[in-house]
Amino acid sequence: MTAFIFRSAPWALALALAGCSMAPKYERPEAPIAGDWPQLRLSRTLSGAPGSASSAVQTVAAADIEWQSFFSDPKLRQLIDAALRNNRDLRIAVLNIEQARAQFQIRRADQFPTVGAALTGSRQPAASGNGSITSVYTAGLAMTSYELDFFGRVASLKDAALAQYLATEEGRKTTQIGLIASVANTYLSLLADEELLAITRQTLATREESFKLGQLRFDNGVTSELDLRQAESLLESARISMAQLQRQRALDENLLSLLIGQPLSGDLALAVPAGMALTSAPLMADVPAGLPSDLLTRRPDIRQAEQQLLAANANIGAARAAFFPRISLTASAGSVSNHLSGLFESGTYGWTLAPQLFLPLFDAGRNRAGLESANVGRDIAVAQYEKAIQTAFREVADALAGRATLGEQLRAQQAQASAEAARLKLSDLRFQNGIASQLDVLDAQRALFSAQQAVTQTRLLQLQNQVTVYKTLGGGWTEPR
Secondary structure, three states: OHHHHHHHHHHHHHHHHOOOOOOOOOOOOOOOOOOOOOOHHHHHHOOOOOOOOOHHHHOOOHHHOOHHHHOOOHHHHHHHHHHHHHOHHHHHHHHHHHHHHHHHHHHHHOOOOOEEEEEEEEEEEOOOOOOOEEEEEEEEEEEEEEEEOOOOHHHHHHHHHHHHHHHHHHHHHHHHHHHHHHHHHHHHHHHHHHHHHHHHHHHHHHHHHHHHHHHHHHHOOOOOHHHHHHHHHHHHHHHHHHHHHHHHHHHHHHHHHHHHOOOOOOHHHHHOOOOOOHHHOOOOOOOOOOOHHHHHHHOHHHHHHHHHHHHHHHHHHHHHHOOOOEEEEEEEEEEEEOOHHHOOOOOOEEEEEEEEEEOOOOOOOHHHHHHHHHHHHHHHHHHHHHHHHHHHHHHHHHHHHHHHHHHHHHHHHHHHHHHHHHHHHHHHHHHHOOOOOHHHHHHHHHHHHHHHHHHHHHHHHHHHHHHHHHHHOOOOOOOOO
């Protein structure tokens, strides 16, 4: 009995070790960020900061708000839907998921034996040394080099492949968030282009009238050439702005076409803004900032970095297991015969079982270098994970800073534009009564044009900032219902 226990001890130890993992225990690194957003105090002190959204939305995190609910403009929703169906970057991200899933399935299949039909034959001199030839032919089922994963090497490689697969899925979500935000921002830019073009056309018409009047007064000796050239300069400045805006609108439309992944024709052409203004754009829902720690579970790019860290952690387990014995089995069962013609006759059944244990003794430092590489890879993944958190924190903080200040800036610039419009009206009245010169009127026209452009540009920044807040808080990847 004692001898039986002694002989069985190695197999009992092997069974006890079966399925164990050499990977270090995973612990999520501490987030290297503050516990609150630095801009919240600023947003509470500025009277121009946007107010809270409706209570129905305020209680929901940004990542839980579907983009169909966040964007209320039906034309914009149509463009985003087309982009999600046709954008090539998103299509590549989806294909990367399929490739990573296939790699995971390959690693998972390594945990199971591979069985196939085999037909083998061998001829060699007989052991008796009399010059005769011994022939052996086999046909049946065979299992080749199935590794008994006692030390978790194959399981660790499978875990690493699974984490990489999950990381690519999070990468697809990150790509989708960026795509939705890019389409929305480009759409808003087109609205701003239309509004700026309308302002420029109106200014151009006014300056053409001023130049004609100045030319007439100069021809009659009422004003100097200085007044005429000033009016001409402002007229050409408006024409320059018109050309620049027409070019910018064409560039924005080309970008929108690229994002959507198809030409802007048919129904999509009707969705492209034409003759609209930013003031007519439907409002977007405001979203609560939440806590910085929410980013760890809401931002797909952070979750992607953590999955890559898990993969690096699993690779350490595989590298550690390489130092231990590797046991593999080769087996076959079927028909065996010394003559090929009698291979499938009755009574020729046979089987073989050939276990192999390989213990690395000398490999010129290959296994040690592999473990060192895996440890460094884990350290790199930790740094990348922490950098992803810090980048996300900075992006949200910047967006909140914009939300806290752009409202006040827009209010002040609208007041400035109103003041410049009143100044132009008064200057023109004084000019008509001979109290002021034409230069005063031209200067008032220039100041009003600049103020109107600034109002439109700031309104664009404010609307795009709403999109940025939604994006940086992890909104936009919820799957459509």
